[in-house]
Amino acid sequence: MKQINGWITAPQGFVAAGVKAGIKKSGNYDVGIIASLVPAAAGAVFTQNVMASPAVVFSREVAKQDYARAIVFNAGCANACTGGQGMADAKRMAQLSEELLGAGKNQVYVCSTGVIGHLLPMDKVEQGIRESYKDLAVGGGEAATLAIQTTDTFVKKSAYEFKLNGKKAVIAGIAKGAGMIHPNMATMFSFITTDAAVQPAFLKKLVKEVADKSFNMVVVDGDTSTNDSMIVLANGLAGNPAIDSEQHPDYAIFYEALLAVSQDLAKLIARDGEGATKFLTVEVNEAENDTDAKVVAMAIAKSPLVKTAFFGQDPNWGRIVCAAGYSGASFSPDKVSVALNGQIIFENGLGTVPDLEKLKGVMSEHDITITVKLGAAEGKATVWTSDFSYDYVKINAEYHT
Amino acid sequence: MKQINGWITAPQGFVAAGVKAGIKKSGNYDVGIIASLVPAAAGAVFTQNVMASPAVVFSREVAKQDYARAIVFNAGCANACTGGQGMADAKRMAQLSEELLGAGKNQVYVCSTGVIGHLLPMDKVEQGIRESYKDLAVGGGEAATLAIQTTDTFVKKSAYEFKLNGKKAVIAGIAKGAGMIHPNMATMFSFITTDAAVQPAFLKKLVKEVADKSFNMVVVDGDTSTNDSMIVLANGLAGNPAIDSEQHPDYAIFYEALLAVSQDLAKLIARDGEGATKFLTVEVNEAENDTDAKVVAMAIAKSPLVKTAFFGQDPNWGRIVCAAGYSGASFSPDKVSVALNGQIIFENGLGTVPDLEKLKGVMSEHDITITVKLGAAEGKATVWTSDFSYDYVKINAEYHT
Numbered sequence: 022m023k024q025i026n027g028w029i030t031a032p033q034g035f036v037a038a039g040v041k042a043g044i045k046k047s048g049n050y051d052v053g054i055i056a057s058l059v060p061a062a063a064g065a066v067f068t069q070n071v072m073a074s075p076a077v078v079f080s081r082e083v084a085k086q087d088y089a090r091a092i093v094f095n096a097g098c099a100n101a102c103t104g105g106q107g108m109a110d111a112k113r114m115a116q117l118s119e120e121l122l123g124a125g126k127n128q129v130y131v132c133s134t135g136v137i138g139h140l141l142p143m144d145k146v147e148q149g150i151r152e153s154y155k156d157l158a159v160g161g162g163e164a165a166t167l168a169i170q171t172t173d174t175f176v177k178k179s180a181y182e183f184k185l186n187g188k189k190a191v192i193a194g195i196a197k198g199a200g201m202i203h204p205n206m207a208t209m210f211s212f213i214t215t216d217a218a219v220q221p222a223f224l225k226k227l228v229k230e231v232a233d234k235s236f237n238m239v240v241v242d243g244d245t246s247t248n249d250s251m252i253v254l255a256n257g258l259a260g261n262p263a264i265d266s267e268q269h270p271d272y273a274i275f276y277e278a279l280l281a282v283s284q285d286l287a288k289l290i291a292r293d294g295e296g297a298t299k300f301l302t303v304e305v306n307e308a309e310n311d312t313d314a315k316v317v318a319m320a321i322a323k324s325p326l327v328k329t330a331f332f333g334q335d336p337n338w339g340r341i342v343c344a345a346g347y348s349g350a351s352f353s354p355d356k357v358s359v360a361l362n363g364q365i366i367f368e369n370g371l372g373t374v375p376d377l378e379k380l381k382g383v384m385s386e387h388d389i390t391i392t393v394k395l396g397a398a399e400g401k402a403t404v405w406t407s408d409f410s411y412d413y414v415k416i417n418a419e420y421h422t
Numbered sequence: 423m424k425q426i427n428g429w430i431t432a433p434q435g436f437v438a439a440g441v442k443a444g445i446k447k448s449g450n451y452d453v454g455i456i457a458s459l460v461p462a463a464a465g466a467v468f469t470q471n472v473m474a475s476p477a478v479v480f481s482r483e484v485a486k487q488d489y490a491r492a493i494v495f496n497a498g499c500a501n502a503c504t505g506g507q508g509m510a511d512a513k514r515m516a517q518l519s520e521e522l523l524g525a526g527k528n529q530v531y532v533c534s535t536g537v538i539g540h541l542l543p544m545d546k547v548e549q550g551i552r553e554s555y556k557d558l559a560v561g562g563g564e565a566a567t568l569a570i571q572t573t574d575t576f577v578k579k580s581a582y583e584f585k586l587n588g589k590k591a592v593i594a595g596i597a598k599g600a601g602m603i604h605p606n607m608a609t610m611f612s613f614i615t616t617d618a619a620v621q622p623a624f625l626k627k628l629v630k631e632v633a634d635k636s637f638n639m640v641v642v643d644g645d646t647s648t649n650d651s652m653i654v655l656a657n658g659l660a661g662n663p664a665i666d667s668e669q670h671p672d673y674a675i676f677y678e679a680l681l682a683v684s685q686d687l688a689k690l691i692a693r694d695g696e697g698a699t700k701f702l703t704v705e706v707n708e709a710e711n712d713t714d715a716k717v718v719a720m721a722i723a724k725s726p727l728v729k730t731a732f733f734g735q736d737p738n739w740g741r742i743v744c745a746a747g748y749s750g751a752s753f754s755p756d757k758v759s760v761a762l763n764g765q766i767i768f769e770n771g772l773g774t775v776p777d778l779e780k781l782k783g784v785m786s787e788h789d790i791t792i793t794v795k796l797g798a799a800e801g802k803a804t805v806w807t808s809d810f811s812y813d814y815v816k817i818n819a820e821y822h823t
Contacts, residue, residue, distance in 0.1 A: 072747030072755050102743055104756065104772045137740025138773040244727045244741070245748035325726065325810075326645045326818055333819030339538025340645070342503055346473030347646035354473050355505065371505045372539045409726075410819075414812050417727055418734030 022278055025191070027180035028162020032191040032216035034058040034258040038156035039164030042149025044097035044135070044142060052149030053168035055212055056091035056122055056157060061256035062221040062263075063089035064228035065130065068249035074101035075108040076133040077248060079115060083127050087221035090124035092212055092252055093131055093150060096169050096197070100133040100141050101247040110141045117147055121154040132210055132250045134197065135171055162195075169197040169210050172416060174293055179285035181278045185261035185271040190217040192278045196286035199241065199293045211236060211251040211286050217275055218257030220265035227279060228253050235283035238315075238404045240322045241294040253279070287405060294407025295416045299331045301406050302390040305345075308400030313350035315402040317393065320348035328409035334384040336375075338367040345393060356396025362389055423679055426592070428581035429563020433592040433617035435459040435659040439557035440565030443550025445498035445536070445543060453550030454569035456613055457492035457523055457558060462657035463622040463664075464490035465629035466531065469650035475502035476509040477534040478649060480516060484528050488622035491525035493613055493653055494532055494551060497572055497598070501534040501542050502648040511542045518548055522555040533611055533651045535598065536572055563596075570598040570611050573817060575694055580686035582679045586662035586672040591618040593679045597687035600642065600694045612637060612652040612687050618676055619658030621666035628680060629654050636684035639716075639805045641723045642695040654680070688806060695808025696817045700732045702807045703791040706746075709801030714751035718794065719805040721749035729810035735785040737776075739768040746794060757797025763790055 030037050039053035065084040067077045076099075083089060093114050100107050111131045118129040133141065156164070166176050180193035194213035219227070232251055257263065264271050292300045303322045308314035321327055324344040330337035338359050345357065355370035362383045366375050383389065431438050440454035466485040468478045477500075484490060494515050501508050512532045519530040534542065557565070567577050581594035595614035620628070633652055658664065665672050693701045704723045709715035722728055725745040731738035739760050746758065756771035763784045767776050784790065 068748075070744065070747040071749075071751075071753060072743050072758075099740075102740060102755070102768070102771060102773065104770075137744060138768075244725050244745065247744050247747060324645050325814075329815050329818035332815065335819070339500075339503060342473050343471065343538060343648050344645065346471040346648060347469075348472075350472075352472065354503070367503070367539075369505075370503060372503065409815060411812050411815050413726075414730050414733065414810060414815055417730035418736070418811075 022181050022183040022274065025180045025182050027191065027193050028178060029055055029165060029193050029195045029212060029214050030159045030162040031180045031193040032214045034216055034256045035214045036157040036159055036161060037165035038153040038158065038161040039168030040149050040152045040156060042145045044095055044145055050164055050168035051097045052095045052146060052153055053165040054091055054093050054118060054150065054153040054157060055165055055214065057254050057256040059256050059258065060088035060090060061254040062087065062219050062224045063252065063254050064225035065250065065252040066229055066232045068246055070245050070247045072102060072247050074099055074133055074248045075103060075111040076100050076131045077250060078108065079111040080130045080132065080250060083130050086127050088128065089130060089254060090128040091118055091122055093118040093129055094169055095133050095146055095149065096171055097135040098133060098139050098141050099135045099137045099248050101137040103140050106140055110143055113143065114146060114150065117150050130252050134169065134210060134248050137247060166195045169195065171197065172199045172295055173197050174199065177286055177289040177293065179282045181281055183274050183278050185217055185259060185274065188259050188261050190215065190259035190261060192217065192282050194282040194286050196290055198290045199295045211283065213253040213282055215255045216257065216259040217255055218259060218261050218263040219255040219275065220263045223265045224253060224255055227276065231280050231283045234280060235287040239287045239291045240319060240404060240406050241291065291405035291407050296410040296412030297407030298410050299408040300388045301331060301408065303404045303406065304390060304392045305395065306401045307394045307396050307398065309351055309397045310400040311402055314400040316350045317345045317348045317395065318402045318404040320344040321391065321393065322404045322406035325409055331389065331408040332410045336361055336366055336380050336384055338372060341391060341393065342367060352395040352397045358394045360392040362386065423582050423584040423675060426581045426583050428592065428594050429579060430456055430566060430594050430596045430613060430615050431560045431563040432581045432594040433615045435617055435657045436615045437558040437560055438562040438566035439554040439559065440562065440569030441550050441553045441557060443546045445496055445546055451565055451569035452498045453496045453547060453554055454566040455492055455494050455519060455551065455554040455558060456566055456615065458655050458657040460657050460659065461489035461491060462655040463488060463620050463625045464653065464655050465626040466651065466653040467630055467633045469647055471646050471648045473503060473648050475500055475534055475649045476504060476512040477501050477532045478651060479509065480512040481531045481533065481651060484531050487528050489529065490531060490655060491529040492519060492523055494519040494530055495570055496534050496547055496550065497570055498536040499534060499540050499542050500536045500538045500649050502538040504541050507541055511544055514544065515547060515551065518551050522552065531653050535570065535611060535649050538648060567596045570596065572598065573600045573696055574598050575600065578687055578690040578694065580683045582682055584675050584679050586618055586660060586675065589660050589662050591660035591662060592616065593618065593683050595683040595687050597691055599691045600696045612684070614654045614683055616656045617659040618656055619660060619662050619664040620656040620676065621664045624666045625654060625656055628677065632681050632684045635681060636688040640688045640692045641720060641805060641807050642692065692806035692808050697811040697813030698808030699811050700809040701789045702732060702809065704805045704807065705791060705793045706796065707802045708795045708797050708799065710752055710798045711801040712803055715801040715803035717751045718746045718749045718796065719803045721745040722792065722794065723805045723807035726810055732790065733809040733811045737762055737767055737781050737785055739773060742792060742794065743768060753796040753798045759795045761793040763787065
């Protein structure tokens with residue numbers, strides 16, 4: 022398996038487009054389509070927010086089908102809390118795309134992101150979908166990626182090439198998200214394509230598993246969005262015998278590739294956390310079990326006190342162990358240790374006397390790994406997050422409705 | 423029942439003192455004692471943080487006794503994550519106070535607040551306790567209150583006078599706390615005294631009940647501290663027949679007074695939230711049950727996106743209903759309504775077209791009540807919180823270890 026520099030159209034048989042439909046005030050790309058030239062096995066996970074967008078409610082129906090043809094999407098308006106009209110608009114986005122693509126009913130996923138509580142400007146959206154259809158091309162990956170962004174400050178993509186039964190296969194993914202990030206099944210948007218052949222029911226199972234190890238391990242602000250969607254399309258054009266179980270000879274390599282793309286994108290989302298000055302990896306080891314480890318890692322990653330301490334470049338282990346303490350996980354305080362990029366600052370329940378010069382160096386770095394060992398058993402988890410800065414407050418106090 | 427302007431020594435038979443022992447870098451008051459002249463029925467609740475301070479671990483033992491004589495406390499050092507030496511120091515604070523006050527073993531509660539991870543400077547603490555003992559006086563309430571503060575910007579106190587079986591009784595409380603506020607049993611510190619007679623076991627039960635309706639309903643940053651302690655001393659000098667059950671004729675009035683003091687102090691803590699520019703009351707009604715109502719209210723109150731929106735004076739109902747949606751409570755989106763100080767901005771699952779001038783007026787106010795009706799059943803809860811400002815980040819990025 023090797024990483025390649027490709028867009029969402031890098032796997033064989035995928036085309037994409039993004040256009041400037043006039044939904045975003047900035048005038049940037051805001052409507053797009055990603056389509057497979059042949060029906061693709063599809064798996065997806067969505068937000069568990071009760072106030073889920075009509076786009077999510079509709080796409081859940083699409084996800085019940087074995088195969089899908091495309092994803093149609095817009096940024097600048099989340100189409101959330103928009104009632105019956107919002108549902109009609111989501112359906113219209115799908116229906117128009119189905120017509121243009123010659124796809125069957127419920128074969129196009131719909132995704133919307135942006136401000137909550139406004140109806141989609143459907144004239145602009147429909148025009149955008151028609152233009153996107155005309156622009157669909159293997160070279161359309163970059164425009165499509167730009168058309169899912171909101172407060173993102175950089176493009177989030179990842180792609181790998183690997184062999185399945187001797188045949189070349191490619192997997193590629195894009196994602197968006199910088200705020201309202203605390204996915205509970207998937208993140209804001211993550212679209213992944215592959216030309217590998219995967220049996221549909223097995224793909225749906227894999228998507229859930231991988232979401233739990235990637236997007237569900239990212240937190241920026243602790244707010245779970247109304248529109249989170251992770252969608253994987255596998256069109257089988259690589260020509261490998263379809264992967265249909267953990268016992269399949271190609272299962273391991275495909276799982277590794279899917280997990281790598283998903284974790285790459287998840288980390289990019291944390292790295293682009295609103296106002297972020299630090300990219301923080303919280304590794305918890307030696308927990309009672311994996312669930313406890315995740316609970317502790319999430320408590321640390323979500324703590325505003327921990328996040329502001331890292332913004333202030335303060336190695337404040339008190340706040341880290343305090344968050345572990347209130348997380349709800351069970352462990353003995355006197356067995357806990359904490360290290361920052363390998364520098365131990367807390368051991369056997371007590372602060373250590375660290376090399377202050379070295380520690381100052383660690384705190385000034387952009388990427389910091391917080392390693393917490395609980396001394397209980399073998400449970401482990403890794404969560405990715407960012408710090409809390411003045412700019413976080415600025416972005417969210419000024420992003421008006 | 424009437425509110426009075428009194429310190430913690432307003433009930434008969436209580437004395438207090440606070441001194442400048444040199445623990446705080448600022449040189450402010452930092453050690454003190456509150457004592458009852460006679461043994462007082464005592465009830466207390468403490469943080470459930472696994473990393474609880476030795477002061478809390480020790481005080482839990484004191485709380486097993488029916489009666490207590492005093493509370494000894496310091497600010498500027500939390501004596502948390504300090505291992506065996508920390509426990510010895512907490513015990514020494516109690517033992518020295520017992521000696522000076524002529525109290526029996528395990529009759530003095532110990533409370534410490536401040537930075538986590540440093541040992542108490544015991545020479546200064548012991549000297550402070552000796553000086554506090556000499557200063558103990560009915561007039562010592564203000565100094566004692568100052569000696570529990572850390573990042574607090576104003577004094578938090580509340581007192582009421584009421585009649586029990588024809589006899590005058592008084593209840594008074596003080597509290598501290600502005601950050602690391604998400605109590606899970608009690609808040610940072612809340613000390614309450616009363617001269618009412620209450621049977622000890624019944625008092626312990628009442629304290630738990632009232633904590634759930636007051637301090638456990640405040641959140642500033644979602645971080646549960648290592649040192650939260652709520653302690654109630656009832657010395658019986660009012661001379662009323664001891665209140666020992668819900669059937670007691672004086673139960674209702676005493677409960678009302680205890681709840682009033684506790685809620686007053688809880689609200690003052692939210693009002694003094696670090697960097698706060700707003701005092702937010704989140705009222706959730708018509709939930710499936712009270713637990714669901716609390717879950718929704720807490721999700722809204724803890725959401726950094728909601729908190730920064732209020733700092734930006736933006737009536738962003740999208741973030742409010744989004745938080746309700748991911749809280750885990752069950753309800754139908756199309757039955758939800760949201761009002762800000764009575765102005766409805768969201769109804770039947772859709773944003774309304776509000777009077778923008780009026781709404782602008784509401785958002786510019788310091789005290790804002792967010793009322794969320796879920797349209798499910800009769801469950802309700804009220805949570806108090808503050809907004810998230812630049813100063814929140816400043817205070818917590820610069821409060822170095």
